[in-house]
Amino acid sequence: MGDHRSSTPPVALVVGVTGMAGLSIAEYLISPAAPGGPWRVYCSARREKPSWFPLRRRPLHHLRRRQLRRHSINSAPSPQITHVFWAALQVRATEEENCAVNSAMLANVLNVLTKSESSKLRHVTVQTGTKHYMGPIFDPFLSTQLSPPDPPFLEDAPRVPFPNFYYELEDLVASYAPKVSHSIHRCSIIFGASTRSAYNCLLTFAVYAEICKYERAPFRYPGNQYTWGHLCDVTDARVLAEQQAWAATTEGARNERFNCTNGDVFTWKRMWKLLSEVFEVEYVPFDGGDEKFDWVSVMREKGHVWDRIVEEKGLFRSKMEEITCFAAVDAVLNIGFQHVSSMNKSKDFGFFGYADTPTSTKYWVMRLRQLNIIP
Template sequence: MAGFSLAQALNNYHNHTLKIHRAACRPLPSWFPPSLLHSFINFDALNSTNTLAKLSPISREITHVFWVAFHLYETKELNVAKNSAILKNVLDAITNASPSRLRHVTLQTGTKHYMGLIFDPSLAGKLVRHELPFVEDSSRLPYPNFYYALEDLVASYSPALTFSVHRSSIIIRASSRSVHNTLLSLAVYASICKHQKLLFHNPGNKMIHFT
């Protein structure tokens, strides 16, 4: 979802003058317009050798990396280890180029940076979180979180390159293979309720009537 919108925004802002390479562990979906990309590279980012082989042909061209990828595993410890390895393999493959032109990494994480691991059943009823409003310099929560690990990893490449972190709360975009489409599903359900003049039963404890 984020990659599609990002490619569109970069092309529109720069009037299609940039070379945009998309790299992913999965094949390019059929609905993704190939015209948005200069190239698409499919590789196994957990395999450092494969990552280096696939990214080496373009590594000297890369000036900016926009990291919007994550993989979810069975435990929070695996999430930390695997996601860190994936990002490190990619950055190493690019920065090892001679000369490397990489200047900036943009990292997308999310609000679990402030809220903790809200989907972890072992923390039910005892989760510590920051109170609203969330602020960028809030201290880290006492749980293994791959968001923290990714930030530390990117920071370790400083001062050779700069980086920014974007902790988006909710991203809305249609994607046939993403499970993060809750708001779109609710929007469709709400539209049906409005059309049929039915009560909209939201996931909380209130009922909304559309007029």
């Protein structure tokens, strides 16, 4: 399997660059380690880059949202985009709304980039996730109708018969074939560093731990007995970036779907011990009682506590409600099946990236501290 052949040097557009995945993709592409790198990288996000953003003075060219609208990008400093890395996400109340808004965003960018006969665009990577296999688990109505999936998750599993914006994105990029190829990257729970990701599990745990520490409250596990003792996996944002760059430059990976995880598994019992260690709080074993710990309701009242922590520690000014996702994490920690994806297809096609999850966890907590997002 060789690389895509073209006389045009690769020029990337990373959409959603201030999120966990988008930031790691941009950092990887501008490094010499990236295949064909360092790339020329343009980036875009819905809002201005925050003060913690580490690539403010690096070779990264920021496009404003208006430059990704119709008739605009060709009049911007002529970025001859060859590859789009789609890591953008908007979350709405229902899955039908998610389908509409997210497919419209992607369609808008691709239509602008392909409308000219001189378009250089040749590949699009799209980040989705394991909701592809589970169904719309965050939809307030549809989530009650889902059946447990059969893990490990395999890329050729049939679609769940419910609305899912991941399906919309896959079908959309496939419609640009054969002129533009694509690859789909189904990640697990992402571990990375950002205040701009809608679903940031690690930062949610970090905020929770700091509030527990501040109030001298126990760092209780909010999941159920099943997830406490059964297997789960996560995705280091750096592994996701490496897989996307690999697929974007590998002939045999065109128009394929790939799971993307660290390649190992853990129980939440073991992870809770690790999180207690890195956040410097006392480890509290899950007691297995019948009464569920409703941390979503408890934490809903703690925004003012996080405000005090931010002020006293001199942290990046953030609002707890904007950087955490307690309800989403609660849903994941209270499932009744093992959240595990197979990486066999990815390895069969030639991608062998991996990360040791305990080491990865410590790295990203350290990075959140270096960026002054947490103490």
